[in-house]
Amino acid sequence: MASLEFHDPSGAIEVKQSHAPRVDALAGKRIGFVSNEQWQAYRMLPLLKTLLETDFPGVEVLPIDAFPQGNAVIGSEETAALVKASGVDAVIIGNAA
Amino acid sequence: MTNAVAGLGLAPDAAMVTFPIEMFLPGSDISPVQARKREFYDGLTTWRSTLAADGSGDAPMIRVEGSSVEDTFARANYLMLANRWGDGLPLWPPTRQRVDWILGGTAQPRRRRLGTLPPRGGVTTIESCAIALAMAGGRPEYLPVLVAAVEAFLDAESGSAQLQAASGSAFPVVVVNGPIGAAIRLNSGFGCLGPDPQRPAGASIGRALRLLQQNLGGALPGIGTMANYGGLRYTNVVFAEDEANLPAGWAPHGTERHGFAPGTSSISLAFANGAANIRRRGAKKETPEEDALQGMYRMADFMRVPNMPGLAGYEDGTPGILMLPGVVAQTMAGLGWTKASIRQFLWEHSRIPAAELRRAGCPAWIEIDASKVVRESIDLDPWPITASPDNFVIVVAGGGHPTNSYWLQGYSPGVVGRPIEPPPDLDRLLADAERDLGPR
Numbered sequence: 179m180a181s182l183e184f185h186d187p188s189g190a191i192e193v194k195q196s197h198a199p200r201v202d203a204l205a206g207k208r209i210g211f212v213s214n215e216q217w218q219a220y221r222m223l224p225l226l227k228t229l230l231e232t233d234f235p236g237v238e239v240l241p242i243d244a245f246p247q248g249n250a251v252i253g254s255e256e257t258a259a260l261v262k263a264s265g266v267d268a269v270i271i272g273n274a275a
Numbered sequence: 276m277t278n279a280v281a282g283l284g285l286a287p288d289a290a291m292v293t294f295p296i297e298m299f300l301p302g303s304d305i306s307p308v309q310a311r312k313r314e315f316y317d318g319l320t321t322w323r324s325t326l327a328a329d330g331s332g333d334a335p336m337i338r339v340e341g342s343s344v345e346d347t348f349a350r351a352n353y354l355m356l357a358n359r360w361g362d363g364l365p366l367w368p369p370t371r372q373r374v375d376w377i378l379g380g381t382a383q384p385r386r387r388r389l390g391t392l393p394p395r396g397g398v399t400t401i402e403s404c405a406i407a408l409a410m411a412g413g414r415p416e417y418l419p420v421l422v423a424a425v426e427a428f429l430d431a432e433s434g435s436a437q438l439q440a441a442s443g444s445a446f447p448v449v450v451v452n453g454p455i456g457a458a459i460r461l462n463s464g465f466g467c468l469g470p471d472p473q474r475p476a477g478a479s480i481g482r483a484l485r486l487l488q489q490n491l492g493g494a495l496p497g498i499g500t501m502a503n504y505g506g507l508r509y510t511n512v513v514f515a516e517d518e519a520n521l522p523a524g525w526a527p528h529g530t531e532r533h534g535f536a537p538g539t540s541s542i543s544l545a546f547a548n549g550a551a552n553i554r555r556r557g558a559k560k561e562t563p564e565e566d567a568l569q570g571m572y573r574m575a576d577f578m579r580v581p582n583m584p585g586l587a588g589y590e591d592g593t594p595g596i597l598m599l600p601g602v603v604a605q606t607m608a609g610l611g612w613t614k615a616s617i618r619q620f621l622w623e624h625s626r627i628p629a630a631e632l633r634r635a636g637c638p639a640w641i642e643i644d645a646s647k648v649v650r651e652s653i654d655l656d657p658w659p660i661t662a663s664p665d666n667f668v669i670v671v672a673g674g675g676h677p678t679n680s681y682w683l684q685g686y687s688p689g690v691v692g693r694p695i696e697p698p699p700d701l702d703r704l705l706a707d708a709e710r711d712l713g714p715r
Contacts, residue, residue, distance in 0.1 A: 180343055183339075185337070189398050196324070209319070218301070226308060251645075
């Protein structure tokens, strides 16, 4: 019998920033989209807007161009500030591929 | 997919609804969005993160038993593959003894934190570099080069956070300057991008960097990296500039690009996603001047393609790394060429007529680029493939033969330099290498 003991090479993961709290329900809430304008986002996100508005009474879903669009700007602090200032309860981000 | 999306700036375990790629193509059927709408709703309401804070940086030990030494070694390798820690080739299990041996290549504390490797966010330390280098068959004297490369990789300027996950198959290219290269047998001559049993440093260092990208960074094919092809990713590209054959007046790359004093051991890291040999030599009765000029046109013509990865480094990065053998550099220098004049020639003669850009649909990519410099370049005709001649990286390396040069097509928002801190007991380590690898 022989044995080997060696390091797990996958190390550790650090979580530096927790996720935003979820909303308790969608009815009556204000939802925004942050779109990179790629990968058919211009079709999928409006469909999602329609679905939300159909399924949840009183929900307000902002149009997909309510915030700056495109990979170049959606990760910026300026966009984040605009989203925060808009008073939305939740945001859907798309599309990655 | 989780890691790939995280590479775009989201947390590694962000709430996501994922679909097959076909739905993201023009003209696709997007009805699955409706069919799976509940998943979107749950992501906004009931979803909870499964990650807990950790960040200790400690790597736990794993024990493997077998019926013999050979059986145990095999079981250890199969376990690493099963856990997705390997690259398919045999690995040295990173035992405590081997990792401690590797750590003899640096005076830095093993727990010194270098950062977190995207997109997975694995905590990266000196020790984790030593573990990867041990797995890759490395030696202690390679560790300072790997650490410098990892530091450059983790620099936001390198673009690694996005390139790790992106589909464009980026791989790091590490150019080493200064005396450390020759000392640790880093190849700068014949076959410097390939296997060499007497000069294995580049393969080990590059493989270790790749293992870190995968094991800490989560860049597994189709999971953490959407690279369509992933070429040159077994060992990445790590080589030394052939400074012994730099013509008089030609500065080392580390000095030209990063301002390191000549003689400084340093690395320079960029990303590329293509590699091509260019036959640059003439075949008949060319004069030396004709041979040089025709070769320059052939190289520039090769670069004159509407290839959008070049946009990544258009402003401050690089369109690519051109490797010229020392014998070619010497001849060209004798005719009055300098690295600067070569860059200027390539910049001028690799420009693309706007009509060719339009027929290839390039303006759309230029218009949506994050860089104002890129967006405004659309008015230029012919369109330069990079904003400035200075962005071309010219490195003297390769075997002493005049026929070919080599082009590593850039996909690199930045070119990041770092000095190398030599091992504390380099002479002893080199003597050990002489013992283990044989005389030079």
